[in-house]
Amino acid sequence: MGLRVNTNVSSLKAQNALKRTTARLEQSLNRLSSGLRINTGRDNVVGLVKSEELRSQIRGIDVALTNISNSNSFMNVAEGYLSQLTDITQNMREIAVQAAESTISSANRNTLSTQFSTLLEEYDRLSQKANFTGVSLLDGSFTNRTLQIGASEGETLTISIDDARSASIGQVAKFTTLTKTAVSGEATATADFTDPAATLSFNVDGTDYVVNAGDYADDGVSSVDADESALAYVNAINRASGSSGITATVNANIFTVAYGAGAGLESNQNIIINGVTVKDTSLAIAAADDTGAATLVSLINTKSASTGVEASIDTANNTIQLTASDGRNINIRFSDNGDVGSTYNIFGITGGATNTQTTQRGTFDLVCENAFTITDTGSNISDSSEAVSIDTTTALAYADLSSTTNAQTAMSIMDQVVTQIQSLRATVGSTAERLDIAVAELQSRQENLYASESEIRDADIAVETARLTQDQILQQAGVAVLSQANAAPQIAIALLSNLG
DSSP states (O other): OOOOSSOOHHHHHHHHHHHHHHHHHHHHHHHHHHOBSOOSTTTOHHHHHHHHHHHHHHHHHHHHHHHHHHHHHHHHHHHHHHHHHHHHHHHHHHHHHHHTOTTSOHHHHHHHHHHHHHHHHHHHHHHHHOEETTEESSSSOOOSEEEEOSSSTTOEEEEOOOOOSTTTTTOEEEEEOOOEEEEESSTTSOOOOOOOTTOEEEEETTEEEEEOGGGOOOOSSOSSSGGGSHHHHHHHHHTTHHHHOOEEEEOOEEEEEEOSSSOOBOTTEEEEETTEEEEOSSOOBOTTOHHHHHHHHHHHHHTHHHHSOEEEEETTTTEEEEEETTOOOEEEEEEETTBTTOOOOGGGTTSSTTOOEEEEEOOEEEEESSOEEEEETTOSSSSSEEEEOEEGGGSGGGOOOSSHHHHHHHHHHHHHHHHHHHHHHHHHHHHHHHHHHHHHHHHHHHHHHHHHHHHHHBOOHHHHHHHHHHHHHHHHHHHHHHHHHHHTTHHHHHHHHTTO
């Protein structure tokens, strides 16, 4: 290589090397001071874009977690209000139970009614004023509210809280089934009902629920048609209540005997109720014979433990009322000292001059929070088709204790109110549980995003300090070499000085 004065190539090479070393040194110092491997786009364009996307998701999750915290707060407020309403309605139901007693005085009933009304007023105050930061919670306006529980579009949760005010809470669609009787002309023949088979179905919100023939089973108490009693129907229908929302409740089976007219009871005629002979004495009862009817009532009640039927008398109307409180079928047969060939229709009980026995199936109530339709092709419990709409008079606001009957109705209303409030609490509670799950998922996701973002953007201190040390040494070496390269042209001067 020649000795040149105009261009010092060695110095240029040393300068370029020193510049590169200094640039790397500055980069290392920048990374170490900031803790980031990527500080600007020139460091890593793709990495910067990706890390900013991750940072956006991380910051979105921070906001989503704040949203969930706020949502949990209003859920807690709603639960607090509903808990108070539960306590109030439970107290109201206790008062209704007291008022359902027919022996209490008018003064005591008025006192109970006042207590009941006072609690109802407090219920109205709480349900109407319940709010969270000005947003009403229990007046029916809190519907289809969207909670943003994630960092991206579509990560939402929709919640509605039904109207809990007294004018709305407790409203149900309610239907009381028909009373059915079957008769027979022979004392030993069974008075059968029509087999329900697969003739009964319900439609709720467009979905059909069929009560299949195999769903009916022996009720365990009826002596006749035990698998077609009101109890059997109730049990069959309630097997699907979890999905249909329709709940069946059996009523007391009440059979009324009118002894004021018609054929009387002869002394040689026996009466068998639910397979148990309740009258085989010489007792004879003429039409409108109150004394004889009272004796018969006494005889029936002595066997009530076996028959499941109790009797009471209303002499003002010449009637005997037979009651099966558990809803079992009531079967009544007549015979002439056990003579199965005789046919009797005492007091009009068996429904015809040639009939000797009758079976009555009692009623039961069907209740649903939604309107529903009954299809009963066999007309066993209703007409062939029955549309049952929401009954507004079943709401809490309509409950009163002015009479024993009204108090008993109030008990039923309070049961439904308590059930519906607990349903609201279940909605709030399950939503709060989902929010807790969402928090856990977001925290886990955020943790992973932080790890990914750190992997892309954060500086590896061990690597950077090693590079810094290396570049510091190279910089010192570069400076020394550049100094030597810059001194090389001086040799040329020495040569030129020898020319003189």
